Amino acid sequence: MSQKILTGDRPTGSLHLGHYVGSLTQRVALQDTSSQTILIADMQGLTDNGHTPAKVSGNILNVLADYLAVGIDPERTVICLQSGLPALAELTMYYANLVTVSRLQRNPTVKAEIAGKQFGASIPAGFLSYPISQAADITAFRADLVPVGDDQLPMIELTNEVVRKVNQVAGSEVLVECRPLLSKVSRLPGVDGKAKMSKSLGNAITLGSDDAEIERAVKKMYTDPNHLRIEDPGSVEGNVVFTYLDAFCPDEALVTRLKEDYQRGGLADSKLKCLLTECLQGLLAPIRTRRARFLSDPAGLMAILRTGTEKARAETEETARKVKAAFGLDFFS
Template sequence: MENRVLSGMRPTGQLHLGHYHGVLKNWLTLQNEYDSYFFVADWHAFTTHYSDKIDLESNVTEMVVDWLAAGINPNTSTIFVQSKVPEHAELHLLLSMITPLPWLERVPSYKDQQEKLRTKDLGTYGFLGYPLLQSADILIYKAGLVPVGEDQVAHIELTREVARRFNHVYGREADFEEKAEVAITKMGKKQAKSYRSLRKTYQETGDIEALNKAQALLKEQQNITLGDRERLLGYIEGIGRIILTEPESLLTKASKMPGLDGQKMSKSYGNTISLRDTKAEIETKIRRMPTDPARIKLTDAGDPKKCPVWQLHEIYSDEQTCDWVKDSCIHAKIGCVECKQPVIDSIQTELLPIQERIATYQSDPKLISQIIHEGSEKARSIAQETMAEVREVMGITY
């Protein structure tokens, strides 16, 4: 489904401004443009936190509350929990049977994360295989687009390779061509003729435009089954029936949200401002932020480029305030405490309406349970359709 987007988050702790600016704001845009599926990846939490005492039930619920408070609309987006759709695990298991081990070992994040999280024992299959579980998450919904940052593109490429391998191994039915020809006749004479012409052109000349037109023609067909449509999509390229759809990366802008120490905001670095921090907590955290080390005394000139607080001004302050900060810092006209105040005010103002909505949703736990249940049921119905196809081509229908 080219118009279907899928994305998820692990419920390993409180959401912070990095999540809000780096992920949730993007979701708010996507939910108005695509058939959007957003899920709480609770199984993925075990890949690195399997021995930690996480209150997973509370984390899952509160994460959904934060999403809703940030503006994710359950009427336009499907919100669900990974573990409530067990078909994810089934597809992951079956994909693991055909996925070469070196494919997983070469995923860049595998060694990177092992290095960053050296205090944890990550010599587990769950950690090695989590990109394949991600692949199952995506492929089971036939999502055409997956919003990712540049560091996650390798995971989507793995997903494409896994889908391609699966389709190659299982997409060639013994009577594939006969079934494809029967499916063509169901399209009607005019459409069938057009399809055959476009298929011939593509196969003889490699004309991409002919391929695109043939694919568009099939999407418009109302009188053929989903299985026939996928069979004919594969028939164009001569690769067999397409069971699992290869997704595309939907590159998102890298979050510019710095942490309290100037590094990327991350729970791992302990440098976050939570979406639920009180006004007093926000003020205390910003007040304690390090500044340009050259500014020891009020009269010492500073350089905004060497100050983590300046990075927050670039996000939260208007042009006039930024000009004031630069001039006042370079010429030692104000102290660092005064410089930090506009950032404190802006973050408090941004989080106030979100926190008010959080309180409203927290007062109605039944509504949250209902949203999760209905979203998970909708997601599962699609996952079950995909698994029925997967079992059929693998011969697991007895």
């Protein structure tokens, strides 16, 4: 297991189908071939929830249960809590002195999120600088591979800039650069057709959704607004239902035939939505059952999180010690 992988999520709500198809299945596979750490990034969750911290603290165990329910094994993957690793905050402080405000403001991912959250001039300092915190997370574990969506590529670029600057200050290779691992499936749109499925936008199907919630969500999905009658030819491009069928229907040949029928005309949107509903209900039913079982034992979940965090602490503290020395601040070492 030569590859070291770091991945994670902000615990601001339960994980959803976008997480599942974009990264969770990938993480399950990677734990057999790599040394993988999953970080529950609760401190980063506060960057836009500082005044409503219960939204973060109240979802930590939900996210952990989501991981376990999809097949993440804490015996093969270290699962740890960001706030339980003080070295990450220390590294963030060091790195903040190497990154300019203008560099953060140019980050396209941050710019898009600031616009989407409509902060205006009231941008929390923590939110503007959270890419520095992500760089601290990645480098603390000396991760050389980071599973991300394409919208997170600017974060990897900034992390490697920090690595090079620290190494320049140190005069040696204290930190290692990382590379992104993109998922095979592109970013999943929300059920409302918006570009991204998001908990904050309310357009997500969570892993804990029951059958009725799934059915309601699928009924709301956009198809082709010009497909007014069954016999009308319909468009597949931009059709959210087909996007989801591509991602979740195991019968690829069936989806291909349905696309052809839809484009010719004669296939009802309701038939497509019925098929998608059945696919998603079949996928999420066992996950939902396992998730509920894990959540029924909060002490067991906390034990898993405590064990993983303790494993991660020594590794992150060693990285912080080296960076501290690079800045000449290791007086008491």
